[in-house]
Amino acid sequence: MTRSILNLFSGLVGTPQGSRQFGRLRTPFPMSVNHFYLVLLSGLAASGLLPVSGLRVETSGEVEAVNGTDVWLKCTFQSSSPITPATLTVSWSFRPIGPGREESVFYYHERPYPPPDGRFHKRATWAGDIMGRDASIVVRKVKFTYNGTFSCQVKNPPDVHGNAGEVKLTVVTTASFSEMIMLAAAIGGAIVLMVIFLVIIMSIRLCREKRRVEEGAEELPRRQRKDPTVW
Secondary structure, three states: OHHHHHHHHHOOEOOOOOOOOOOOEOOOOOOOHHHHHHHHHHHHHHHOOOOOOOEEEEEOOEEEEEOOOOEEEOEEEEEOOOOOOOOOEEEEEEEEOOOOOOEEEEEEOOOEEOOOOOOOOOOEEEOOEHHHOEOOEEEOOOOHHHOEEEEEEEEEOOEOOOOOEEEEEEEEOOOOHHHHHHHHHHHHHHHHHHHHHHHHHHHHHHHHHHHHHHHHHHHHHHHHHHOOOOO
């Protein structure tokens, strides 16, 4: 379909016999041939008719975690090539804020490969889904030495020239004020839901008990009328 569209628009361009130079456009629009083709290809790419190569990695950017807690490092990707688990690889690395060399955090190729040693030994676990285009990991019991930049590199051959996503982790002593508000709101909301649920249950029980008492009160006069020994 794309070739047909290009052939249709190329028919608007006159090419002199035996010459490699493009002729003038047979249209009233005052633009050069190169400009015309640039606009045409851009429009096809934007409309999805012309595939665009490249691998794009997205992360959560900046993350704050309390010392000793677990933190989820988000990394998702989009590839112009079909996902092939046999060849796709994910590499996580870490660069500290202060002096220090960059080191490997995690590697994935068909299955997770946690680091055999180093500061992230038994601390980094796989939390992604390759077919879901998710390459996230979880770092457990973070320390202050984990302050730095985590890089997520995804390669899906032949799509191997994409950008590396970065997550800047800041380990703090206590949670920030906004996080405490969110936590308090979540706990308060859960308590309110539980109270509403209990009120509904108690109301239903009271209604049933009231109905049972009313039915019993109506049944007693009937029994007295039927029993001749009752004066």
